[in-house]
Amino acid sequence: MKVLFIGGTGLISQAVSKLAAEKGIKLYLFNRGNRDGLVPEGAEIIVGDIRDKESAAAALDGYEFDVVVDWIAFTPEHVQTDIELFRGRTKQYIFISSASAYQKPLKHYIITEEGTPLENPYWQYSRDKIACEELLMKEYANAGFPATIVRPSFTYGDTMIPASLNSWPHPWSLVARMRKGLPIIVHGDGQSLWTMTHNSDFAKGFVGLLGQQSAIGEAYHITSDEVLTWDQIYDAIGAAAGVKPNLVHISSEFLISYDSELVGGLLGDKAVSAVFDNSKIKQLVPEFMATLPFAEGIKRTIEWFEAHPERCTEDEEWNKQMDKIIAAHSSGFKKG
Template sequence: MKVLFIGGTGNISTPSSRLAVVKGMDLYLLNRGKAKVDIEGAHSIIGDIHKPETLSELKKHEWDVVVNWIAFTPEDIERDLELFQGKTKQYIFISSASCYQTPLTYPVITESTPLRNNLWDYSHNKILCEERLMKSYRETGFPITIVRPSHTYDTVTPLAIGGFDKYNVIDRILKGKEIIVHGDGTSLWTVTHADDFAKGFVGLLGLTTAIGHAFHITSDEVLSWNMIYKITAEALGKEANIVHIASDFICKIEPSFTGSLLADKAESVLFDNSKIKTFLPGFKATIPYSEGIKRTLKWLQEKPERQNIDKEKEAKIENILKAYKALG
């Protein structure tokens, strides 16, 4: 099976790329040639999907599956429809679970949960992308499958304030500094290791019955935010010096957190993975957070350049703490 990944060397996509090769797929990666990740066994096509003049090599091929890991706007989708109409048997769009109804009217999320998020442009644009693809599927039969990851980690830390691709929270835990946990820390959340995500995702490649469908792929492990931070600290051999601050207050003091917090992580979310398990009966997430975060921390600590401490974000964390303490 001949598969194209547009991207394919990021936090979520790298394990999927590696697993696709292991499964015997003829995998091609389209990127600008600047990635520091080498996927052994994959072919490379050098080009920038945003620059049509660099895609002459890409246009020579036809595909069984095309996956765009880096499409974020309806304009990206219009370009892909033009590029791949009649050129692929399946097109997979990487959307986001943050597209689901915000705020939720029911905490258990299935793929039929309404899509609505007007608090975060990232999520709203992903919804518009999905709508355009569904329109094309209905009108022309363009063979789409939509995948909605949720807080998937491998080379990033799935922490809310100063985490993800930033090392700020980890550094603060190591130094015994205060860290912010939104709300009282008891809301429920799911984090998924990218190796587990890959098991479900690669199973969808070339799956004819998945055409026209949307799937989320997450772990079934449910943790409170207090537990997520506690487990992270324990993996570092430290205790988490937690300060609980209401999400509304955090975003009032530093509005830049509104999208990733109020529009995504502020309330409890439970994912029903029945659909992906129905289409792929063998799928099961097996990496608990207590194991997965140790892998991530080991990777981050292998090279100092991976420990990205954002001075601007650090200042925002201190500003929130100062404002909170000023309340008395």
């Protein structure tokens, strides 16, 4: 099976690339060639920029694939380019959407692909993903474009310390703050439900979809079945770091009053309880089962960071923002 990954070296896709190569799939990665250290053995790099349609077409000239997966399409314009590039040149096109596209707030906390609508008034990122899905399903219905949609939820790996509030460029900041005994903000009361999925578990379900003709025209989410409260998540991060974190609960509304950019990530995603019914992916890929509990997965992550001290950097601006919000909350002052 010949498979093209557009991207293929990101947080989620690197685990899928590794497993696909291990299973003997002939894997091609189409990207700018800047992260060769994350390319699995046996994969072939096609250097190019998918955002430059003409040069991408030239780089891909003469290739045909059984499956094309775009890991870095975020808008309908991105997807339209893919449709034009790969129509008639692949038997399956997989679009990476997002579980944040599901209805917010949810009418029922258990999410299914057919039973939960796609509607997110809080996050443009999610609305763009919904628009991409709508475009692909229209192309499938009207022209037979062989689209499959996959909706990951919060998926982490060795290089990411997942939390509702952390510094994206310096994720070690959260652990450093915990180890210093500084207060750690948890949105809400810490009791809403959430699902963390390790990228190696996600990869098992995803690789099972490759080449599955019965998946054409269908959407799947792929997540762990483990359900945790946010307090449990932060406690597990602390335990992996060898400390008991000092948790401070602050409402999402208060947090958003200090940083409006949190609206999408909180009200549009992590502040809403999310429990996923994975029956659909398991019916198509019976061998799929998420086997790495978060408590064990986050230990691996902490160990990876400690083995790479150059990545154990702190974001001082983020720390200052956390301190400022906590001080304001303690004093009863709400910005705005």
